[in-house]
Amino acid sequence: AQSVSQHNHHVILSEAASLELGCNYSYGGTVNLFWYVQYPGQHLQLLLKYFSGDPLVKGIKGFEAEFIKSKFSFNLRKPSVQWSDTAEYFCAVNAPSSASKIIFGSGTRLSIRP
Amino acid sequence: DTEVTQTPKHLVMGMTNKKSLKCEQHMGHRAMYWYKQKAKKPPELMFVYSYEKLSINESVPSRFSPECPNSSLLNLHLHALQPEDSALYLCASSQDLNEQFFGPGTRLTVL
Numbered sequence: 001a002q003s004v005s006q007h008n009h010h011v012i013l014s015e016a017a018s019l020e021l022g023c024n025y026s027y028g029g030t031v032n033l034f035w036y037v038q039y040p041g042q043h044l045q046l047l048l049k050y051f052s053g054d055p056l057v058k059g060i061k062g063f064e065a066e067f068i069k070s071k072f073s074f075n076l077r078k079p080s081v082q083w084s085d086t087a088e089y090f091c092a093v094n095a096p097s098s099a100s101k102i103i104f105g106s107g108t109r110l111s112i113r114p
Numbered sequence: 115d116t117e118v119t120q121t122p123k124h125l126v127m128g129m130t131n132k133k134s135l136k137c138e139q140h141m142g143h144r145a146m147y148w149y150k151q152k153a154k155k156p157p158e159l160m161f162v163y164s165y166e167k168l169s170i171n172e173s174v175p176s177r178f179s180p181e182c183p184n185s186s187l188l189n190l191h192l193h194a195l196q197p198e199d200s201a202l203y204l205c206a207s208s209q210d211l212n213e214q215f216f217g218p219g220t221r222l223t224v225l
Contacts, residue, residue, distance in 0.1 A: 043204070105156060106156055107155070
């Protein structure tokens with residue numbers, strides 16, 4: 001069965017610091033990978049996605065993620081965070097053969113100190 | 115229109131009540147989903163409708179009953195819920211069964 005691990009439960013950074021949130025998945029076949037963000041009191045929004053092609057994908061708000069197949073990882077990065085990036089971040093994986101099921105990781109809460 | 119709307123935003127109900135949650139999208143998406151999200155937890159898939167037919171039921175108790183009247187609407191009928199069913203209920207839709215667009219959710223409290 002597919003699973004997604006996010007090892008950082010709560011990350012606290014100062015503004016302008018660089019960010020990397022870890023995401024590992026377990027599935028041996030072809031996968032689609034996503035990062036979703038949930039700002040306080042708001043709904044889940046897609047930050048970026050990887051289906052195929054260039055393993056370095058760029059998303060909204062300056063976020064990017066790199067798919068490393070050999071490590072089963074899809075880490076999220078941002079070179080310089082802002083206070084407004086305070087949110088819950090979810091990594092998710094979908095195997096195209098699994099009939100539209102998306103499996104979410106447990107989430108990482110990001111707190112940015114102004 | 116590129117959003118998923120959900121009503122009501124908040125719902126408080128007793129354990130003997132019957133209520134319904136509604137979800138609507140006008141993006142022409144053919145798949146729609148119900149998720150349950152507890153505080154500080156990821157969304158958990160409940161149901162998937164594909165082309166208006168129920169394709170996935172994640173062993174959800176029968177006190178939750180989904181309905182897809184047409185390709186734009188998705189309902190979740192609630193009856194005899196328990197306090198532990200209190201959560202944020204999220205609706206989502208997708209065109210290609212992969213990228214999903216989420217609504218703002220209905221915050222449900224069961225007394």
